[in-house]
Amino acid sequence: MVKQILPKNLSEVLELISKEKYRFCAGGTDMLIQNHNLKTLPIDFKDNIIYTFNLEELKGITEDEDFITIGASESLESILENKITPQILKDTILQMASPAIRHSGTIGGNIGNASPAGDLLVPLYLLNAIVQLQSLKGIRSVLLSDFITHVRRIDLRDDEIITKIIISKINFDKHQFVKVGPRLSDAISKLSFLGAVSFHEDKVIDLRFSFGAVNITVVRRPEIEAQYIYKTKEELKNSVDELLEKYSEYIRPIDDQRSNKEYRKTVALNLLRNFIEEL
Amino acid sequence: MAKIDFRLNGVPVSIETQLNRRLLDVLHEDFDLIGIKEGCGEGECGACAVLFDHEIINSCSVPIANCANKDIVTIEGFSNTSRYKILKDAFEEEGAVQCGFCTPGMMIAAESLLNKNPKPTTEEIKIGLSGNLCRCTGYNMIIKAIQRAAKVGEGKW
Amino acid sequence: MKDIRESILKTDGDEKISGQAKYVADIRMANMQHAITKRSTIACGEIKNISYPELPEGYFIVDHRDVPGLNVVKIIFDDMPVFTEKAITYLHEPILLVVGPNKEKVKEIVNNIQIEYIEKEATFEWKNSAVQYHFDKGLGKSIFENADKIIEYDYETGYQEQAYIEPQGFIGYLEGKDKVTLIGSIQCPYYVKNAVIQVLNATEENVRVIQPSVGGAFGGKEEFPSLMACQLACAVKKVKKPIQLIYEREEDMLVTTKRHPARIRFSAALNKEREILGFKIYCAIDAGANIGLSGVVLSRALIAGTGAYTIDNLDCSGDVFITNTVPNGAFRGFGAPQMYFAVEMFMEHIALDLGIDSLAFRRKYLAKQNDLTSTSGTFRDPIIMNEMIEKGMEISDYKKKRIEYSKEKSTKGIGMSFFFHGCGFTGSGEATHIKAKVRLKKDKDNTVYILVAAVDMGQGIRTTLRKVVAQILEIPIDNVIFDFPDTDKVPDSGPTVASRTMMIVGGLIGRAAKEMKKRWTETEFIVEKIYEQPEYIKYNDETFRGDAYPAYSWGVNIVEVDVNPVTYQPKILNTWSVYDIGKSIDDRIVLGQADGGLTQGIAYGYLEVMNHVKGVIKQKNMTDYIIPTAMDTGNMETVIYENPYAFGPYGAKGVGELTLVGGAPAVVYAIEQAINKRIHKIPATPEYILEMMNDGKNRL
Ligand SMILES: Cc1cc2nc3c(=O)[nH]c(=O)nc-3n(C[C@H](O)[C@H](O)[C@H](O)COP(=O)(O)OP(=O)(O)OC[C@H]3O[C@@H](n4cnc5c(N)ncnc54)[C@H](O)[C@@H]3O)c2cc1C
Ligand code: FES
Numbered sequence A: 001m002v003k004q005i006l007p008k009n010l011s012e013v014l015e016l017i018s019k020e021k022y023r024f025c026a027g028g029t030d031m032l033i034q035n036h037n038l039k040t041l042p043i044d045f046k047d048n049i050i051y052t053f054n055l056e057e058l059k060g061i062t063e064d065e066d067f068i069t070i071g072a073s074e075s076l077e078s079i080l081e082n083k084i085t086p087q088i089l090k091d092t093i094l095q096m097a098s099p100a101i102r103h104s105g106t107i108g109g110n111i112g113n114a115s116p117a118g119d120l121l122v123p124l125y126l127l128n129a130i131v132q133l134q135s136l137k138g139i140r141s142v143l144l145s146d147f148i149t150h151v152r153r154i155d156l157r158d159d160e161i162i163t164k165i166i167i168s169k170i171n172f173d174k175h176q177f178v179k180v181g182p183r184l185s186d187a188i189s190k191l192s193f194l195g196a197v198s199f200h201e202d203k204v205i206d207l208r209f210s211f212g213a214v215n216i217t218v219v220r221r222p223e224i225e226a227q228y229i230y231k232t233k234e235e236l237k238n239s240v241d242e243l244l245e246k247y248s249e250y251i252r253p254i255d256d257q258r259s260n261k262e263y264r265k266t267v268a269l270n271l272l273r274n275f276i277e278e279l
Numbered sequence B: 001m002a003k004i005d006f007r008l009n010g011v012p013v014s015i016e017t018q019l020n021r022r023l024l025d026v027l028h029e030d031f032d033l034i035g036i037k038e039g040c041g042e043g044e045c046g047a048c049a050v051l052f053d054h055e056i057i058n059s060c061s062v063p064i065a066n067c068a069n070k071d072i073v074t075i076e077g078f079s080n081t082s083r084y085k086i087l088k089d090a091f092e093e094e095g096a097v098q099c100g101f102c103t104p105g106m107m108i109a110a111e112s113l114l115n116k117n118p119k120p121t122t123e124e125i126k127i128g129l130s131g132n133l134c135r136c137t138g139y140n141m142i143i144k145a146i147q148r149a150a151k152v153g154e155g156k157w
Numbered sequence C: 001m002k003d004i005r006e007s008i009l010k011t012d013g014d015e016k017i018s019g020q021a022k023y024v025a026d027i028r029m030a031n032m033q034h035a036i037t038k039r040s041t042i043a044c045g046e047i048k049n050i051s052y053p054e055l056p057e058g059y060f061i062v063d064h065r066d067v068p069g070l071n072v073v074k075i076i077f078d079d080m081p082v083f084t085e086k087a088i089t090y091l092h093e094p095i096l097l098v099v100g101p102n103k104e105k106v107k108e109i110v111n112n113i114q115i116e117y118i119e120k121e122a123t124f125e126w127k128n129s130a131v132q133y134h135f136d137k138g139l140g141k142s143i144f145e146n147a148d149k150i151i152e153y154d155y156e157t158g159y160q161e162q163a164y165i166e167p168q169g170f171i172g173y174l175e176g177k178d179k180v181t182l183i184g185s186i187q188c189p190y191y192v193k194n195a196v197i198q199v200l201n202a203t204e205e206n207v208r209v210i211q212p213s214v215g216g217a218f219g220g221k222e223e224f225p226s227l228m229a230c231q232l233a234c235a236v237k238k239v240k241k242p243i244q245l246i247y248e249r250e251e252d253m254l255v256t257t258k259r260h261p262a263r264i265r266f267s268a269a270l271n272k273e274r275e276i277l278g279f280k281i282y283c284a285i286d287a288g289a290n291i292g293l294s295g296v297v298l299s300r301a302l303i304a305g306t307g308a309y310t311i312d313n314l315d316c317s318g319d320v321f322i323t324n325t326v327p328n329g330a331f332r333g334f335g336a337p338q339m340y341f342a343v344e345m346f347m348e349h350i351a352l353d354l355g356i357d358s359l360a361f362r363r364k365y366l367a368k369q370n371d372l373t374s375t376s377g378t379f380r381d382p383i384i385m386n387e388m389i390e391k392g393m394e395i396s397d398y399k400k401k402r403i404e405y406s407k408e409k410s411t412k413g414i415g416m417s418f419f420f421h422g423c424g425f426t427g428s429g430e431a432t433h434i435k436a437k438v439r440l441k442k443d444k445d446n447t448v449y450i451l452v453a454a455v456d457m458g459q460g461i462r463t464t465l466r467k468v469v470a471q472i473l474e475i476p477i478d479n480v481i482f483d484f485p486d487t488d489k490v491p492d493s494g495p496t497v498a499s500r501t502m503m504i505v506g507g508l509i510g511r512a513a514k515e516m517k518k519r520w521t522e523t524e525f526i527v528e529k530i531y532e533q534p535e536y537i538k539y540n541d542e543t544f545r546g547d548a549y550p551a552y553s554w555g556v557n558i559v560e561v562d563v564n565p566v567t568y569q570p571k572i573l574n575t576w577s578v579y580d581i582g583k584s585i586d587d588r589i590v591l592g593q594a595d596g597g598l599t600q601g602i603a604y605g606y607l608e609v610m611n612h613v614k615g616v617i618k619q620k621n622m623t624d625y626i627i628p629t630a631m632d633t634g635n636m637e638t639v640i641y642e643n644p645y646a647f648g649p650y651g652a653k654g655v656g657e658l659t660l661v662g663g664a665p666a667v668v669y670a671i672e673q674a675i676n677k678r679i680h681k682i683p684a685t686p687e688y689i690l691e692m693m694n695d696g697k698n699r700l
């Protein structure tokens, strides 16, 4: 039988995982579905489990001059309701799941799950979020885009746990998050798009795009974004076709029970076009 | 097995149980709270909704391990309040109940919504109900019921 | 006296809101055993060998060898085994039950049963026709010889899942030595009872079926529960303890019946004046692995073939195809939703091809009183569609919007569908097949009991039937009791299907109440009534000739959408409905049916996707099978017209299905206008809309 641990604090967790392999269950909104059992039977976990939802050390949303730090076990709803939270994250969370699921689902869980359709990953990639990992050996900080290595695969060592997510405080002149789901709420994304831009004296000084559910993980291409820095708004608008062509190569969605490749790709690029054209 | 203490419908309770049981099963099977319904078992329908520290969650997607020291209120507990009475009357008067399988969950969603936002717009009500599926009513009368409750019960939330 | 349409609070509102209403999963019994179904893992072939793990004490396997009577589930067409003996005809076909006290253990045993198969090539194409129908009206297809122009189009509809929020389930137990009692989430207590009698080879007295609160049904709990009940009854006989068989959501979605996918071809013969001379209609439906109710579904579809219009010459035909997929069955509308989508779009597409105003064109062919129906029967009662259409256009500002939205840049659209629904069973079904019987009992203390097998699954019949009785007897409604049906206590008033309950059962109850009123001074007595077909209704089931239904309800749906030009997602903005349902027995209940039915109907048209790949259903849970949330609905407005039917209580006709059947064409009309392309397939998903934007035929 698998072990089930309800730890008192983080050090107990670090102790345990330094010795033996465990998986974490935070809000459980992914873990319970993935380990679904028949009605009335206990959840069918296949690994040893540590429950981390209520760990004090994984809670809290704080800020300093440059950064906002969010505890891994903060629920999506409490992030949404916190004044410190950047609008770009709020816009995304508002379109995720439902109020009930947002109360139990966590930011750490969304990252840990590393689904191509994980919505919160889209703004987190765009904001160059850093994932803080802790083990008895110490703290390791990794860029989210490096941390997620493949569909549902993360660079988490057996003795580590995600403790915090750190994002830099940036404001954009304009940003737009669009989630395209099979219905208007409470649905897994077919695809999603986030664009953000800032100008200084009509010149682009920051330009970022990320796309969800159109590749094995979020698509973010800083090297493409960089090519448009210092262009005027007009120039940017005029190069929209070229921009689409550049992204086209990285938008490689699949067919599944929710949608198909053609639709996902067309709409992802439509959203990019629409964002630029409406600047 | 572990011991889990929590408040259930205002009363402190303590149970010896496996940590990996769903809150839904503990409430429905161990405490015989039949107002909690299982519609999908995957967090999608909201028929199993309860209040967890005053906010709506789906009890089918929460392990009992997460409930230690929490305040859990089910429709049975909520039905002792004056806010329940207002919502109940509004649901009946607007015709918001058909098969009734979604109804306790809808009531919990309404309470959770009105707690945060006592004067919701239609759009805000729709967002508040967006995790509660109803196959019978098309939601129209449920939305009207919540509007009515918000008006009748002004000051209660 | 108050007009009966004035709403009252529902009988069961309080118990449902407070969560105290008992659904099947809420019923506890001492010593309850758990049953889990072992199912096939192939779609077509034979069982070669089954090897069982050792069964611990108290655990049982129940399979075809445990069926004492006929191993056939009694439906309309009896071709479904209770447990398959050898042949596998679809994926997840039930083979046996494992029953025991510990569910975990039962699950383990199920997983350890090894089944070897001889796999055969499965058929998923529609080529094995099991039922063929054909009928003509007027000159039939020969009218095409005179045609100046022929227009022909194909239409296609997909699966729809009932998606009642409460999954299917039963509890069964033994009363005394021989009597099997079943409590289940069902629509038709006597369907279940009669099916179980045949399977157990039991006497009437030895089978009892009880209905608890039912969490939605929509046709999904019409015939399918009989299968579960038969299996469970065999298990109860063998195990002799109470047993629970309740489906998981995923199991429910994979194995229970759905709305039949359909492919429909319409041809119109037109004369020089661009008038319709006649139609050829061909409709194919996919039954899945068994015929079951499919023949009846096809016949209802064909009868609805001309929609709300009168077409003088018809050649209607269709096939029920058998494929190695999950059997399809009853779903609110019963063949009509498929056909209304097709015929409404066809009328529009003809008008577009002819370059004439489609609304005027459609209105010109609207059926009128005394017109001949598609089966050459007569629309005897007044038809007030013109008035209803005017009303709908007025409250929706239809004309203005229609013009405004036809501008090039507009992403919005508005559409209007016309439809009717035949109330009750098709043809002589009520008289020959169902023979409904109802009883009304008066007690010493003047309490009146309604004794019928009609099930309240949310549609409110527990409230409305009481209202009818109380009003006729002029007694307080609290003195009228309508308990959950129990076949030991109530006669067979027929199934709760086909929008028949108020009109037929309510009609009988109304007549019983009138008789009771005359005899009111008697202290304790029972009045019984049995259905008699109105004399003038004559129908031949073989030739499809005559009056297919005693009465028709009529409707107009208007839907306004906005289709996002970037994502192609339709958003429902507003809906307006106008219905002629004879007489409303309770406005709020009728309006509730209207909202819910229309929401399902619209979602059928644009939102709800279900498909299979080689017999594997792709959308097998509520996450992947998308039904509307509150966010997906628009504002709704409904107007009810009265147009009493002589034999319904207070003039009431059918309501339940009428409110669904017009949703899909209305929303698709609106989407067509918004995207300016023609649509031939539902659901019109964003993926399909994109495809049409790229390659589809322009509307104009
Ligand atoms: C009905 C429903 C709707 C949903 N809708 C959406 C949606 O719209 N968009 C969306 O993106 N998601 C959605 N989800 C998925 C899910 O709710 C989110 O991914 C949520 O953020 C997961 O958080 P959790 O705490 O519940 O995760 P859990 O299930 O607890 O964990 C998820 C994964 O993360 C790992 N993990 C958790 N915490 C840590 C940690 N501290 N360190 C290391 N690993 C950790 C776990 O081991 C597991 O692998 C939905 C789920 C449901 C049930
Ligand atoms: S049963 Fe919990 S959300 Fe459906």
Ligand code: FES
Pocket: B096, B097, B098, B099, B100, B101, B102, B103, B133, B134, B135, B136, B137, C165, C215, C216, C458
């Ligand atoms: S009333 Fe039946 S699901 Fe809502």
